Amino acid sequence: METVTIQNLSAYNKQDVLLKGWVYNIRSIGKIWFVILRDGTGLVQGVVLKGEATDKTFAMEQDLNREDAVIITGMVRMDPRSVGGYELAIREIQVVSHVSEEYPISPKEHGTDFLMTNRHLWLRSKRQHAIMRVRHQTVKAIRDFFDSQGFTLIDSPIFTGNAVEGTTTLFALDYFERSAYLTQSGQLYQEAGAAAFGKTYCFGPAFRAEKSKTRRHLTEFWMVEPEMAYCNLDENMDWAEKLVCFIVNRILETSEVELDILERDMSFLERIIAPFPRITYDEAVILLVDQGTDFKYGTDFGAAEESLISEQFNQPVMIHRWPAEIKAFYMKRDDINEELALGVDMIAPEGYGEIVGGGQREDDLEILMNRIRHHDLPMEPFKWYLDLRKYGSVPHAGFGLGLERTVAWLCGTKHIRETIPFPRTMTRLEP
Ligand code: 4AD
């Protein structure tokens, strides 16, 4: 008999199949009982009926527990009332391993802290499973996008000798006889990559010693970072817009079942369409003041301001040309106003906050050295980076898209810790 997966059951209507999985739930209505089986690809209801099932299997009802590992044989039957449209008329259940203790995660309400402590088990539940599948599809969409647009994957290192995004969020570690840091961003290496390959990207974990406990911050998160040679700020925004549209469309195509489980209102995603509004920082500040806030010009937007701005548009909003003082050392200044940096943040709709940060890079050697000094950064670890301005420097730009914040928005999940398999925060290192 063929071993099949739940997600492919529709190809086996009226056929006998074998499924390998775990007991998700059991319920009984007397002469007939049901077992919900999960196999990692989905859930299916199995019906155990006297006569259809072997006597031994029919008698198993009291002995089966949640999360028992089981191999089941039975016949696939179309059933429009069932989740997935099919059910399984069970013939035989073989128990591979039996759970003798009560499973910690019951259908009743649990606090998030308890669930996170049991994250290794929580991943099996329907919602978490759906979120991880959307994450998987998002990663694939991102790779497919860049791979189809002439980008070369250039992995940036994780151990680095210098800061990228300011020294306050660096994780330092002993590295033989010197100190090293976990990377905050692979950008500087992508700049080397773009000068070698034209268009590159890296996609991996980034680390920030964020002492913030907000629902948008992790200490370890994943970021995709494209970098393009001969690219200015406007073209950079075009790329960010194209990428986000591509991801949204792909998720709408591939993840309807998951979004349905998550009760995500798909119309919020269906209406995402380019071009996204592009406003300057100055315009954003005017907008905030018009809304009655007492926002101070020259500071960064917090979650409240981002939400207020995004509420004005039903699309992701790109905010560009920021006060240089609050942006990183590598940002190029605006020709028209030296006080402004050619940076861009993309704010997701519905209050999900900043999902993209990037901009055009300073390409002049002297100016860049001055900026490094101005930011009190040591020159030595940037020697190689400065070389990029000595040998064939060109206008170039790029950005970083945070995977978890993007997935949170796609799924409509308020807290990003649910969008990564094993979240790392200030207070959580296990499991
Ligand atoms: O805006 P950020 O700090 O930009 C950079 O790191 C640039 N060097 C990227 C580049 O131009 N190549 O981070 C980019 C994105 C943010 O918009 C956000 O989505 C995500 O990374 N991010 C975080 N996600 C979760 N937890 C954190 N602590 C995050 N910090 C940034």
Ligand code: MG
């Ligand atoms: Mg940012």
